[in-house]
Structure formats: C-alpha cells, structure tokens
Amino acid sequence: MxxxxxxxxxxxxxxxxxxxxxxxxxxxxxxxxxxxxxxxxxxxxxxxxxxxxxxxxxxxxxxxxxxxxxxxxxxxxxxxxxxxxSTRYVNYEHFDYILPPKIAKNEEARKLYEETMQTIAEAAGKLERELDIPREDAALVLPLGxxxxxxxxxxxxxxxxxxxxxxxxxxxxxxxxxxxxxxxxxxxxxxxxxxxxxxxxxxxxxxxGYCPEKKSCGRKPKKMPLEG
Ligand SMILES: Cc1cc2nc3c(=O)[nH]c(=O)nc-3n(C[C@H](O)[C@H](O)[C@H](O)COP(=O)(O)OP(=O)(O)OC[C@H]3O[C@@H](n4cnc5c(N)ncnc54)[C@H](O)[C@@H]3O)c2cc1C
The missing domain is CATH 3.30.1360.170 (Gyrase A; domain 2)
Incomplete structure (x- = not known):
C-alpha cells in the first residue's frame, strides 16, 4: 500500500x-x-x-x-x-515491490513473480558487493514493480x-x-x-458527457461519428 x-x-x-x-x-x-x-x-x-x-x-x-x-x-x-x-545512493538490495491483485490471487503467478523479484535483488547485491560493480550500474537491473x-x-x-x-x-x-x-x-x-x-x-x-476512448467501459455512450 x-x-x-x-x-x-x-x-x-x-x-x-x-x-x-x-x-x-x-x-x-x-x-x-x-x-x-x-x-x-x-x-x-x-x-x-x-x-x-x-x-x-x-x-x-x-x-x-x-x-x-x-x-x-x-x-x-x-x-x-x-x-x-536515488538509485545511485539508496541501497536496493532489499527493495519492496508492488504485488498486482491479479498476480496475488494466482498462486503459480505469484510464486514466479516473487521468485523473480528475489533473483533480481540477489543479482543487484552480488554485482555490487562481490563483483565490485558501482551501485549506479547494478541498479539497472531493478524492476518497474x-x-x-x-x-x-x-x-x-x-x-x-x-x-x-x-x-x-x-x-x-x-x-x-x-x-x-x-x-x-x-x-x-x-x-x-x-x-x-x-x-x-x-x-x-x-x-x-461521452466516452472518447476506443475501448469503452460503458459508463457513458461512445461519441457518435459525424454524418455526411
Ligand atoms: C489510458 C492511457 C494510456 C496511455 N498510454 C501511454 C503510452 O502508451 N505511452 C505514453 O508515453 N503515454 C501514455 N499515456 C500518457 C498520455 O499520452 C499523456 O502523456 C498523459 O495523459 C499526460 O498528458 P496530458 O495532456 O493528459 O497532461 P499534461 O501534459 O499535464 O497537459 C495538460 C494540458 O495542458 C496543455 N498542455 C500541456 N503541454 C502543452 C504544450 N506543450 N503546448 C500546449 N498545451 C499544452 C494541454 O491542454 C493538455 O491537455 C497514456 C494515458 C492514458 C490515460
């Protein structure tokens, strides 16, 4: 949250x-x-x-x-x-991440998602600590989530x-x-x-008063095309 x-x-x-x-x-x-x-x-x-x-x-x-x-x-x-x-100065070895509701309620998807996050966190830590890679470069593996x-x-x-x-x-x-x-x-x-x-x-x-989106949710009517 x-x-x-x-x-x-x-x-x-x-x-x-x-x-x-x-x-x-x-x-x-x-x-x-x-x-x-x-x-x-x-x-x-x-x-x-x-x-x-x-x-x-x-x-x-x-x-x-x-x-x-x-x-x-x-x-x-x-x-x-x-x-x-900053992703140059903050240590992201133990980063938090968003768990989307659709992944949370699918056990197999959740397991894969969480394992992937764990793998990324370990890789970021290993690059920096064991392989002497600067944090600003190791941080490039961090996920959008x-x-x-x-x-x-x-x-x-x-x-x-x-x-x-x-x-x-x-x-x-x-x-x-x-x-x-x-x-x-x-x-x-x-x-x-x-x-x-x-x-x-x-x-x-x-x-x-109308929906301009191609894929409408139906809350409002779609905009009618101009005649002629
Ligand atoms: C469903 C959805 C899908 C989207 N998908 C993508 C995507 O795939 N990729 C992507 O990059 N973005 C995407 N966007 C973001 C979208 O393209 C806009 O960048 C975002 O909505 C912000 O732009 P804005 O015009 O709404 O707001 P602002 O940039 O805050 O502008 C607000 C208003 O100010 C005025 N204004 C702003 N700048 C200027 C200017 N230079 N000259 C004159 N007037 C100006 C205009 O009246 C504008 O409507 C998506 C947005 C939505 C809602």
Missing part, C-alpha cells in the same frame, strides 16, 4: 485563495474571506481555470511502483517539479486535469488507486479541498 502525505506548504483554503486573487483584478473587496470564497467558487464553476494555478499542492508519494511514477511524470502542464529517491518515493509540487489545475485522465477505467489500476489516495488526502486538509475534489476530480467522460 502506497501513502500520500500532503505537506504544510499546500494551500489550506484553495477556493478562498482563488477568489482573493481574482478579486484583486476585479477591484473587489478582498478583505472578507467569505466574499473571496464565493468569488472563488464562481471561478471554479465557471471554468476560469487560470486562477487554479495559484493553488499549490506539495506532497510525498511513498510506496508506489517505479512504473506508476514513470506515468506520473507525463503530466507536464503547468511546469510541475519533483524529486525521486519496485516501489519508490517522490516529493512532488504542482498546481491544482494540473492535478484536476490528471484526475480527468487517470480516473478513467482505461488507466493502469495502480494509477487509479494513487488518484483516489490523493483525493482522500487532499479532502482531509480542509472542507474547501473536499469541495474541490468532489466537484472537479472526475473521469473525463463526466466532463464531455
């Missing part, structure tokens, strides 16, 4: 902050937090996305696979940044856009779980976060 830790530098009252920033440009009274909240909610519901970029999210994602973090890195909009656990840790910073516009992609049933199962872990962690920060999560963190078919 992975863990999401929301860091203190994350915006506590995101809707109020958005309304305050918008109010500055509209010549409004920004001294009243209630008015700021109302204005922020209006921006959110009207789709004035630029104000979302003032809302900061900084978190630690720990115990998710190197594979899901590789997919995480594809969300580039809004210039997010992150740090990832190995868990890793990142510190991540991005704005909420990027995170909402990510949720629209990654809550889709076509998404890799671990990424969907990660999205739900983030939604739960953010919702626990404040009522405003819970409101943003419930309003905006939805699969893309909820926004379009």
């Amino acid at each position: 992975g863990k999401v830790t929301i860091l203190d530098t994350t915006t506590k009252e995101p809707i109020t902050l958005m309304g305050e920033r918008a109010g500055i440009c509209w010549g409004s009274d920004t001294a009243d937090p209630k008015k700021n909240y109302k204005r922020g909610l209006d921006c959110l519901e009207s789709g004035h996305g630029r104000v979302l970029e003032f809302v900061n999210v900084e978190m630690v994602l720990d115990g998710y696979s190197a594979r899901v973090i590789r997919e995480w890195y594809t969300h580039l909009g809004g210039a997010p940044t992150r740090l990832q656990a 190995m868990t890793t840790k990142i510190v991540d910073k991005r704005n909420v516009r990027n995170l909402i856009d990510m949720s629209n992609q990654r809550l889709c049933t076509r998404t890799y199962w671990e990424y969907r779980e990660l999205m739900h872990d983030i939604m739960n962690a953010l919702s626990a920060v404040s009522e405003e976060w819970a409101e943003i999560v419930s309003k905006c963190f939805v699969p893309k078919c909820e926004l379009t």
Whole structure:
C-alpha cells in the first residue's frame, strides 16, 4: 500500500485563495474571506481555470511502483517539479515491490513473480558487493514493480486535469488507486479541498458527457461519428 502525505506548504483554503486573487483584478473587496470564497467558487464553476494555478499542492508519494511514477511524470502542464529517491545512493538490495491483485490471487503467478523479484535483488547485491560493480550500474537491473518515493509540487489545475485522465477505467489500476489516495488526502486538509475534489476530480467522460476512448467501459455512450 502506497501513502500520500500532503505537506504544510499546500494551500489550506484553495477556493478562498482563488477568489482573493481574482478579486484583486476585479477591484473587489478582498478583505472578507467569505466574499473571496464565493468569488472563488464562481471561478471554479465557471471554468476560469487560470486562477487554479495559484493553488499549490506539495506532497510525498511513498510506496508506489517505479512504473506508476514513470506515468506520473507525463503530466507536464503547468511546469510541475519533483524529486525521486536515488538509485545511485539508496541501497536496493532489499527493495519492496508492488504485488498486482491479479498476480496475488494466482498462486503459480505469484510464486514466479516473487521468485523473480528475489533473483533480481540477489543479482543487484552480488554485482555490487562481490563483483565490485558501482551501485549506479547494478541498479539497472531493478524492476518497474519496485516501489519508490517522490516529493512532488504542482498546481491544482494540473492535478484536476490528471484526475480527468487517470480516473478513467482505461488507466493502469495502480494509477487509479494513487488518484483516489490523493483525493482522500487532499479532502482531509480542509472542507474547501473536499469541495474541490468532489466537484472537479472526475473521469473525463463526466466532463464531455461521452466516452472518447476506443475501448469503452460503458459508463457513458461512445461519441457518435459525424454524418455526411
Ligand atoms: C489510458 C492511457 C494510456 C496511455 N498510454 C501511454 C503510452 O502508451 N505511452 C505514453 O508515453 N503515454 C501514455 N499515456 C500518457 C498520455 O499520452 C499523456 O502523456 C498523459 O495523459 C499526460 O498528458 P496530458 O495532456 O493528459 O497532461 P499534461 O501534459 O499535464 O497537459 C495538460 C494540458 O495542458 C496543455 N498542455 C500541456 N503541454 C502543452 C504544450 N506543450 N503546448 C500546449 N498545451 C499544452 C494541454 O491542454 C493538455 O491537455 C497514456 C494515458 C492514458 C490515460
């Protein structure tokens, strides 16, 4: 099980902050937090996305696979940044790894999977300790299923856009779980976060009203081809 830790530098009252920033440009009274909240909610519901970029999210994602973090890195909009656990300095001789549910419930598959992980761990250790290979080279045998840790910073516009992609049933199962872990962690920060999560963190078919994917799960009708 992975863990999401929301860091203190994350915006506590995101809707109020958005309304305050918008109010500055509209010549409004920004001294009243209630008015700021109302204005922020209006921006959110009207789709004035630029104000979302003032809302900061900084978190630690720990115990998710190197594979899901590789997919995480594809969300580039809004210039997010992150740090990832080093494979040059951290000792991975006893690395943890993700056990996919479909492998967990198939005894033969589980045995093969776990033996493979064990073999990789032994090889990494032997290369480094017995054959004098530097850790940065031995680390190349490490698997995508190995868990890793990142510190991540991005704005909420990027995170909402990510949720629209990654809550889709076509998404890799671990990424969907990660999205739900983030939604739960953010919702626990404040009522405003819970409101943003419930309003905006939805699969893309909820926004379009149809499914744009070739292989649809059937949650929404497929987009009809244009006639003529
Ligand atoms: C089911 C599924 C399968 C996938 N399979 C693969 C795969 O096989 N291989 C692979 O590499 N990736 C794959 N991906 C990842 C996918 O291709 C995208 O890289 C990922 O969804 C992030 O891109 P994004 O546009 O959604 O988000 P972001 O990069 O965060 O962009 C968000 C939005 O910002 C805007 N934006 C971002 N960059 C620019 C820019 N340069 N110029 C103008 N506007 C910009 C656009 O409006 C964009 O929609 C898959 C994703 C899913 C959901």
